[in-house]
Amino acid sequence: MDKNFETLLKYQEIDIKLKRLLDSLEKSDANKKMEQARAEFNIAKKTVLDSEKEAEGVISVYETLSSQITELNEKNKELELIVENVDADELVGFADQIETVKDNVVALEKRLSEIKAMAEKLIKTFQDANTMGLKMKDYFNSAKADYSELVKNAEPEISAYKKKLKELEPEINEELFAKYKAITSDNKYPAFVEVYDGDGVYSCTGCGLQLSQKNTSELNEKGICTCETCRRTIFKR
Ligand SMILES: [Zn+2]
Incomplete structure (x- = not known):
């Protein structure tokens, strides 16, 4: 991070x-x-x-x-x-x-x-x-x-x-901040959530749903991804 x-x-x-x-x-x-x-x-x-x-x-x-x-x-x-x-x-x-x-x-x-x-x-x-x-x-x-x-x-x-x-x-980096504002303007708090790692099976702690394969590899690669379900930003430390 x-x-x-x-x-x-x-x-x-x-x-x-x-x-x-x-x-x-x-x-x-x-x-x-x-x-x-x-x-x-x-x-x-x-x-x-x-x-x-x-x-x-x-x-x-x-x-x-x-x-x-x-x-x-x-x-x-x-x-x-x-x-x-x-x-x-x-x-x-x-x-x-x-x-x-x-x-x-x-x-x-x-x-x-x-x-x-x-x-x-x-x-x-x-x-x-x-x-x-x-x-x-x-x-x-x-x-x-x-x-x-x-x-x-x-x-x-x-x-x-x-x-x-x-x-x-x-x-804060402008782009990151704009992303934060966009999510919170939909009244989604927190906007940035840490991933839940259940023995390598990732879930979004915002909406509780399991991440797709695409989201999982993106998260592993970049340490950050956008939840396909709730649009929150998921990060991994
Ligand atoms: Zn989600």
């Missing part, structure tokens, strides 16, 4: 420690709570917006119905006035008209009360969603405070790892 390679392995060791630390922050209860609160808040927000939109529709139906009822009531009054001033034998037709108007008013009023019930239900949905939204905002802020505390506590360690990585990076 040349010095360059040993430096890369040292880099990898610190990089993994840093990754574990960052992962632990991401998987912390505080961060999970933040994500949960954010999701719940968005649901509540959508409900608020949806019910506002629906309310506009209900209001317009309500207004239409109300004006229809007013109109019919006026017509009814006109008819009643006529009825008072005509002779009894002319009334037969009017009585039917009045009955029809009255029936229409009853039907419209029934519809109006249904709309009212809908509006009340909508208001309740809106208020509940609003309350939930506010609750989730508080929940989020409290989780965020906890999370910030965790990050703050981890910060010195994170900085130390990052500083060390920066120091090591220029000491």
